Amino acid sequence: MSGLIALVDCNNFYASCERLFDPTLRGKPVVVLSNNDGCAIARSNEAKALGIKMGDPWHLNRAAWRRQGVRVRSSNYTLYGDLSRRVMTVLGDFSPNVEVYSIDEAFLDLTGFEGWEEAHARQLRSRVLAWTGIPVSVGIAKTKTLAKAANHHAKRNAACAGVFMIKSEEARLEILGRLQLTDIWGIGDRLAYRLKAMGIESPVALAEADAETIRKTFSVVLERTARELKGEPCQELELVNPPSKSICASRSFGAEQTAFVPVSEAVATFVARASEKLRRQQLVAGTVSVFLETNTFKAVKQYHPWATVSLPVASADIRTLTTAAQNALRMIFKQGYRYKKAGVLLDDLSAAGCVQGDFWSEPDSPQSQALMRAMDRLNKVWGRGTVKTASCGTREAWRLRADLMSRRYTTRWDELLRVT
DNA sequence: TCTGGGGTCCTAGGACCC
């Protein structure tokens, strides 16, 4: 009864944009790099064929790519944003109801085009190409999730010529049968792993699984995905985009940071950028958060503190926001130094065997004794009363231990790398 | 030396209240 949904997706969008403005890139492997030229975030088909993956770091592959004749470009978001708007404008001619889902994707409501959806999509595709120069693929189906799957198929099979529509039950099962779990919209590595562990190894199996069980075992989100794979629409088109709930500005430092001043300066820059976005969207902020992140590529658990400051009056004023952010940053640094001192003691604790255990039921055990001593010392470092040894009953002790263990990672303070 | 920068939603668990 209700109409079908089309997902229109620009092919290798950033790479296609670059080609538009530099025709010498046509037919060549093209890689677009992230900010600071860190890693690959877009690849032309030729680059994909060379085995270049999303996220491949530039500095590790520079020589190989040069050898392979890969053309590398720094990203230019102003350009991509502009081309995106042009594409979306053309799409508006093909349906009154368009949900702009991301910079390079849109869902179209095809109600009213019953019977000729596919022809409509082909016309759309050639017009977008003719008017903007951007190649797109179109997937058509009863639900958003299936439209995504259809698009995936259209993109990878030349015979589709860029458009694929799931017209029947047989087609639905056939398409799902060709996909992996992680090809499905909403299923990443972790969910796929957990699904497989419980015997659901393919999209078809997920579609056939009991929806209630999926919700209980996972979440309503995955339940919706499972239902949509069956052909039961659970996600409406969102035609107006609601105002942002958060605005974030962040960058990685090129090298490890340990001092307050450079971090503070970076925070000032990010506040300026974020408040600019805020004003452009005609919004005000009620809270300001600052977070820091140490190098997540290191094997040990990393430090990821954050602090939030509430504003008495919501604001988009850069001075107000800057003050709040600097206060938040100071809070983090203060804690960081405190934890750093405590870190030594925490290592003592773990050396004493206080890593896991039910030794609390034996107050005289060496571990319990060690913990008691450590708590005394923590009080000396953190200030009197921080840890209450006097009233340390079983339950309290457990809580304390959990708290200590959860702060272990804070000993990595000296490897601060990323700031927002 | 060198590994993106944005977002969203959901859930578990703790704090607090009656």
Added chain:
DNA sequence: TCTGGGGTCCTAGGACCC
């Protein structure tokens, strides 16, 4: 030594997306 039930709100963390 034992120890309610139910509700709300908040936060941290996990998972996903492009």
